[in-house]
Amino acid sequence: GNSVTQMEGPVTLSEEAFLTINCTYTATGYPSLFWYVQYPGEGLQLLLKATKADDKGSNKGFEATYRKETTSFHLEKGSVQVSDSAVYFCALSGTGGSYIPTFGRGTSLIVHP
Protein backbone atom coordinates (compact mmCIF):
# COMPACT_ATOMS: atom_id res chain seq x y z
CA GLY A 1 0.00 0.00 0.00
CA ASN A 2 0.88 3.66 -0.03
CA SER A 3 3.00 5.15 2.70
CA VAL A 4 4.71 8.43 3.56
CA THR A 5 7.75 8.73 5.81
CA GLN A 6 8.81 12.02 7.33
CA MET A 7 11.77 12.91 9.46
CA GLU A 8 11.00 12.89 13.14
CA GLY A 9 10.80 16.14 14.99
CA PRO A 10 10.87 18.45 16.57
CA VAL A 11 13.09 20.48 14.32
CA THR A 12 14.38 23.48 16.24
CA LEU A 13 15.91 26.42 14.37
CA SER A 14 16.84 30.01 14.93
CA GLU A 15 15.11 32.71 12.93
CA GLU A 16 16.56 33.15 9.40
CA ALA A 17 18.03 29.64 9.37
CA PHE A 18 17.62 27.30 6.39
CA LEU A 19 14.95 24.63 6.71
CA THR A 20 14.75 21.15 5.24
CA ILE A 21 12.12 18.62 6.23
CA ASN A 22 12.60 15.27 4.53
CA CYS A 23 9.75 13.27 3.04
CA THR A 24 9.90 10.01 1.12
CA TYR A 25 7.04 7.94 -0.17
CA THR A 26 6.05 4.51 -1.39
CA ALA A 27 3.26 4.27 -3.92
CA THR A 28 2.19 2.53 -7.08
CA GLY A 29 1.84 4.64 -10.16
CA TYR A 30 2.35 8.39 -10.15
CA PRO A 31 0.79 10.06 -7.15
CA SER A 32 0.27 13.74 -6.52
CA LEU A 33 2.32 15.02 -3.59
CA PHE A 34 1.41 17.62 -0.98
CA TRP A 35 2.66 19.51 2.02
CA TYR A 36 0.06 20.58 4.57
CA VAL A 37 0.76 22.83 7.56
CA GLN A 38 -1.01 22.84 10.92
CA TYR A 39 -0.63 25.95 13.08
CA PRO A 40 -1.32 25.63 16.81
CA GLY A 41 -4.99 25.15 17.54
CA GLU A 42 -5.97 24.91 13.88
CA GLY A 43 -6.71 22.29 11.26
CA LEU A 44 -4.40 21.31 8.45
CA GLN A 45 -4.20 23.57 5.43
CA LEU A 46 -2.59 23.01 2.07
CA LEU A 47 0.84 24.63 1.80
CA LEU A 48 1.91 23.43 -1.65
CA LYS A 49 1.56 20.58 -4.08
CA ALA A 50 3.12 18.95 -7.14
CA THR A 51 1.33 16.64 -9.53
CA LYS A 52 4.07 15.14 -11.68
CA ALA A 53 7.76 14.33 -11.66
CA ASP A 54 10.16 17.31 -11.54
CA ASP A 55 7.34 19.72 -10.70
CA LYS A 56 8.20 22.26 -8.02
CA GLY A 57 5.49 23.42 -5.66
CA SER A 58 6.00 26.73 -3.88
CA ASN A 59 4.13 28.99 -1.49
CA LYS A 60 5.03 31.52 1.23
CA GLY A 61 8.75 31.00 0.58
CA PHE A 62 8.50 27.22 0.95
CA GLU A 63 9.45 24.93 -1.92
CA ALA A 64 9.40 21.21 -2.64
CA THR A 65 10.37 19.31 -5.80
CA TYR A 66 8.77 16.04 -6.87
CA ARG A 67 11.70 13.62 -7.30
CA LYS A 68 10.46 10.40 -8.84
CA GLU A 69 13.91 8.79 -9.00
CA THR A 70 14.38 9.12 -5.25
CA THR A 71 10.64 9.01 -4.37
CA SER A 72 11.08 12.16 -2.34
CA PHE A 73 9.37 15.51 -1.80
CA HIS A 74 11.53 17.42 0.67
CA LEU A 75 10.29 20.74 2.01
CA GLU A 76 12.71 23.68 2.06
CA LYS A 77 12.73 27.32 3.04
CA GLY A 78 15.69 29.61 2.82
CA SER A 79 15.00 31.75 5.88
CA VAL A 80 12.48 30.70 8.48
CA GLN A 81 10.51 33.03 10.72
CA VAL A 82 9.03 32.54 14.17
CA SER A 83 5.62 32.53 12.53
CA ASP A 84 6.58 29.37 10.60
CA SER A 85 6.45 27.37 13.84
CA ALA A 86 3.90 24.65 13.12
CA VAL A 87 3.52 20.98 12.29
CA TYR A 88 4.18 20.04 8.66
CA PHE A 89 2.59 17.01 7.02
CA CYS A 90 3.68 15.37 3.79
CA ALA A 91 0.94 13.52 1.89
CA LEU A 92 0.22 11.73 -1.36
CA SER A 93 -2.88 10.77 -3.27
CA GLY A 94 -4.13 9.67 -6.64
CA THR A 95 -2.80 6.16 -6.95
CA GLY A 96 -4.58 2.86 -7.46
CA GLY A 97 -7.77 4.65 -8.36
CA SER A 98 -7.99 6.25 -4.92
CA TYR A 99 -7.87 9.98 -4.30
CA ILE A 100 -7.92 9.59 -0.55
CA PRO A 101 -4.71 11.11 0.82
CA THR A 102 -2.12 9.18 2.77
CA PHE A 103 -0.51 11.43 5.38
CA GLY A 104 2.86 11.21 7.08
CA ARG A 105 3.15 11.46 10.87
CA GLY A 106 3.96 15.17 10.76
CA THR A 107 7.12 17.07 11.70
CA SER A 108 7.02 19.78 14.32
CA LEU A 109 9.05 22.92 13.56
CA ILE A 110 9.99 25.32 16.34
CA VAL A 111 11.64 28.60 15.35
CA HIS A 112 13.29 30.72 18.04
CA PRO A 113 13.86 34.48 17.72
Add this chain to the structure above:
Amino acid sequence: DAGVIQSPRHEVTEMGQEVTLRCKPISGHDYLFWYRQTMMRGLELLIYFNNNVPIDDSGMPEDRFSAKMPNASFSNLKIQPSEPRDSAVYFCASSLNKNIQYFGAGTRLSVL
Protein backbone atom coordinates in the same frame (compact mmCIF):
# COMPACT_ATOMS: atom_id res chain seq x y z
CA ASP B 1 -17.00 30.93 2.16
CA ALA B 2 -16.54 30.42 5.90
CA GLY B 3 -14.66 27.18 5.42
CA VAL B 4 -15.37 23.91 7.18
CA ILE B 5 -17.12 24.58 10.48
CA GLN B 6 -16.89 22.19 13.40
CA SER B 7 -18.65 22.33 16.73
CA PRO B 8 -18.02 22.29 19.55
CA ARG B 9 -14.38 23.38 19.62
CA HIS B 10 -13.86 21.74 22.99
CA GLU B 11 -15.82 18.96 24.67
CA VAL B 12 -15.23 17.59 28.13
CA THR B 13 -17.33 14.65 29.21
CA GLU B 14 -17.33 11.77 31.59
CA MET B 15 -16.72 8.18 30.67
CA GLY B 16 -19.88 6.46 29.51
CA GLN B 17 -21.57 9.56 28.17
CA GLU B 18 -22.62 10.03 24.58
CA VAL B 19 -20.62 12.55 22.57
CA THR B 20 -21.74 14.18 19.33
CA LEU B 21 -19.37 16.12 17.11
CA ARG B 22 -20.72 18.20 14.27
CA CYS B 23 -19.42 19.37 10.92
CA LYS B 24 -20.61 21.70 8.20
CA PRO B 25 -18.58 21.22 5.01
CA ILE B 26 -17.81 23.86 2.43
CA SER B 27 -20.84 24.41 0.22
CA GLY B 28 -20.61 22.45 -3.03
CA HIS B 29 -18.00 19.99 -1.81
CA ASP B 30 -18.92 16.37 -2.49
CA TYR B 31 -16.50 14.55 -0.17
CA LEU B 32 -16.45 14.70 3.61
CA PHE B 33 -13.86 13.09 5.87
CA TRP B 34 -13.59 12.50 9.61
CA TYR B 35 -10.11 12.20 11.16
CA ARG B 36 -8.76 11.65 14.63
CA GLN B 37 -5.41 13.07 15.74
CA THR B 38 -3.41 11.88 18.73
CA MET B 39 0.24 12.12 19.68
CA MET B 40 0.60 8.36 19.69
CA ARG B 41 -1.10 7.51 16.40
CA GLY B 42 -0.89 10.74 14.44
CA LEU B 43 -3.68 11.56 11.97
CA GLU B 44 -6.09 8.66 11.35
CA LEU B 45 -8.87 8.59 8.76
CA LEU B 46 -12.03 7.29 10.44
CA ILE B 47 -14.63 7.46 7.67
CA TYR B 48 -15.42 9.36 4.51
CA PHE B 49 -18.54 10.16 2.52
CA ASN B 50 -19.14 10.91 -1.14
CA ASN B 51 -22.36 12.71 -1.98
CA ASN B 52 -23.64 11.97 1.54
CA VAL B 53 -23.05 8.21 1.19
CA PRO B 54 -20.50 6.48 3.47
CA ILE B 55 -17.81 4.98 1.28
CA ASP B 56 -15.22 3.58 3.68
CA ASP B 57 -15.63 3.28 7.44
CA SER B 58 -12.78 0.83 7.95
CA GLY B 59 -10.99 3.35 10.13
CA MET B 60 -13.78 3.57 12.69
CA PRO B 61 -12.20 2.01 15.76
CA GLU B 62 -15.20 0.27 17.29
CA ASP B 63 -18.96 -0.06 17.15
CA ARG B 64 -19.10 2.70 19.72
CA PHE B 65 -18.33 5.10 16.88
CA SER B 66 -20.88 6.04 14.25
CA ALA B 67 -21.13 8.80 11.64
CA LYS B 68 -23.93 10.08 9.49
CA MET B 69 -24.39 12.63 6.76
CA PRO B 70 -28.12 13.30 6.41
CA ASN B 71 -27.61 16.03 3.83
CA ALA B 72 -24.89 17.83 1.89
CA SER B 73 -24.41 20.50 4.52
CA PHE B 74 -24.11 18.50 7.72
CA SER B 75 -22.42 15.48 9.24
CA ASN B 76 -22.03 14.20 12.77
CA LEU B 77 -19.77 11.75 14.52
CA LYS B 78 -21.13 10.03 17.63
CA ILE B 79 -19.34 8.09 20.32
CA GLN B 80 -21.53 6.06 22.63
CA PRO B 81 -20.43 5.21 25.24
CA SER B 82 -17.31 7.34 25.40
CA GLU B 83 -14.08 6.11 27.02
CA PRO B 84 -10.95 7.96 28.18
CA ARG B 85 -8.95 6.49 25.28
CA ASP B 86 -11.24 8.36 22.88
CA SER B 87 -9.66 11.62 24.01
CA ALA B 88 -8.18 13.26 20.92
CA VAL B 89 -8.68 16.07 18.43
CA TYR B 90 -11.29 15.17 15.82
CA PHE B 91 -11.14 16.89 12.45
CA CYS B 92 -13.64 17.13 9.67
CA ALA B 93 -12.45 17.91 6.15
CA SER B 94 -14.23 18.41 2.85
CA SER B 95 -13.13 18.26 -0.75
CA LEU B 96 -14.37 19.12 -4.21
CA ASN B 97 -11.17 18.55 -6.07
CA LYS B 98 -10.47 15.04 -4.84
CA ASN B 99 -6.81 15.80 -4.29
CA ILE B 100 -7.06 18.77 -1.91
CA GLN B 101 -8.76 18.63 1.45
CA TYR B 102 -9.99 21.60 3.50
CA PHE B 103 -9.94 21.01 7.23
CA GLY B 104 -12.01 22.45 10.01
CA ALA B 105 -10.41 23.77 13.19
CA GLY B 106 -11.15 20.52 15.02
CA THR B 107 -12.92 19.46 18.20
CA ARG B 108 -10.72 18.70 21.20
CA LEU B 109 -12.42 15.89 23.13
CA SER B 110 -11.49 15.02 26.68
CA VAL B 111 -13.16 12.01 28.27
CA LEU B 112 -12.61 11.87 32.02
